[in-house]
Amino acid sequence: GAVVSQHPSWVICKSGTSVKIECRSLDFQATTMFWYRQFPKQSLMLMATSNEGSKATYEQGVEKDKFLINHASLTLSTLTVTSAHPEDSSFYICSALTDFGYTFGSGTRLTVV
Amino acid sequence: AQRVTQPEKLLSVFKGAPVELKCNYSYSGSPELFWYVQYSRQRLQLLLRHISRESIKGFTADLNKGETSFHLKKPFAQEEDSAMYYCALSPTDSWGKLQFGAGTQVVVTP
Numbered sequence: 001g002a003v004v005s006q007h008p009s010w011v012i013c014k015s016g017t018s019v020k021i022e023c024r025s026l027d028f029q030a031t032t033m034f035w036y037r038q039f040p041k042q043s044l045m046l047m048a049t050s051n052e053g054s055k056a057t058y059e060q061g062v063e064k065d066k067f068l069i070n071h072a073s074l075t076l077s078t079l080t081v082t083s084a085h086p087e088d089s090s091f092y093i094c095s096a097l098t099d100f101g102y103t104f105g106s107g108t109r110l111t112v113v
Numbered sequence: 114a115q116r117v118t119q120p121e122k123l124l125s126v127f128k129g130a131p132v133e134l135k136c137n138y139s140y141s142g143s144p145e146l147f148w149y150v151q152y153s154r155q156r157l158q159l160l161l162r163h164i165s166r167e168s169i170k171g172f173t174a175d176l177n178k179g180e181t182s183f184h185l186k187k188p189f190a191q192e193e194d195s196a197m198y199y200c201a202l203s204p205t206d207s208w209g210k211l212q213f214g215a216g217t218q219v220v221v222t223p
Contacts, residue, residue, distance in 0.1 A: 034211070043199065043213045044157075093157065095211070101147070102211060104157040 002028050002098040006105025013084055013112055021079045021108045023094030029074035030096035035067075038091040038107075047092075050077040084112040115140040117202050119214035126190045126221055134185040134217045136174075136200030145203040146183040147211070148174055152196045160198070161185070170194070190221045 003026045013019050023033055031052045036044040048069055049057040056069035066088075068080040081088050089112045094105040116139045126132045138144060148160040161169055163176040163183060174185045183200060200214040 043215045044211075046210055046212075049210065101159050101162060103159075106156040 002096075002100050002103045004030075004033075004094060004096050004103050004105045006094050006108060008108055009106060010109040011111070013110070015085055015112055016083055018080055018082045019084055019110060021081075021092055021094075021110075023077045023079070023096075023105050025075045025096055028096075028098055030077070030098075031074060032097060033071060033077040034095040034097075034102075035069065035077075035079050036093045036095065038093060040091075044093060047079075052077075081110065084110070086112045088112050115144065115202055115204050115212050117200050117212050117214035119198075119200050119217050121217045122215065123218045123220070126219070128192055128221055128223050129189050132187050132190040132194070132219065132221075134198050134200075134219065136183045136185065136214055138181050138183065138200075138202050140181075140202060140204055142205050144205065146174075146176055147201045147203070148172070148183075148185050149199045149201055149213075150196050151199070157199070190219075192221050192223060195219055195221045 005024045005026050007022050033050040035047045037047050038044045046059050047062045050069045050071040052071045052074050058064050071077040091107050091109050093107045095102050118137045120135050146163040149157050150160045151157045161174050172187045174183050176183050197216050197218050199216045202212045
């Protein structure tokens with residue numbers, strides 16, 4: 001139980017376009033989800049905390065207008081990378097806190113060309 | 114601010130040998146500590162949490178508050194233990210946030 005489904009698993013986009021990443025809780029309700037970013041050979045860095053029905057809380061240094069987070073329902077949080085640039089290329093991972101602990105999505109590999 | 118340090122980027126051991134992954138943390142309060150594992154092409158999954166005090170897949174980890182450490186140990190490594198291991202801390206005053214260490218790649222050779 002407590003599975004988080006993340007889509008797409010990989011995406012390639014042109015510089016200047018926007019990309020939406022979805023994170024769904026399949027068999028539980030997630031009032032809070034977390035978005036992480038992972039650079040190659042580096043650790044996961046928390047970007048923001050997504051709260052259902054309210055604004056996301058961003059970590060210091062993360063641009064709110066660049067990384068738009070929407071958590072409109074108890075089972076879906078989305079991260080939109082707006083006006084993507086090559087430096088936004090990274091691995092993005094969502095997570096939710098359940099009764100059994102944190103559960104993670106499978107991640108999205110974003111490549112901006 | 115909290116910090117999690119995993120000093121070893123890569124740990125190569127022979128099958129059957131003991132393995133220990135080091136994790137040190139800095140946090141002013143009483144944190145909750147975790148070990149996560151990521152096998153090749155799979156998602157991150159929980160291996161251990163210090164409050165549960167269990168042994169999963171032969172791994173154990175003891176929280177040493179005096180040394181601010183949470184080292185992960187297994188007496189006899191298996192090839193299937195080859196993976197990336199992350200130590201993580203959840204501060205008690207920032208519910209839900211996880212601070213990850215840099216990770217240690219474990220390679221178990223036959």
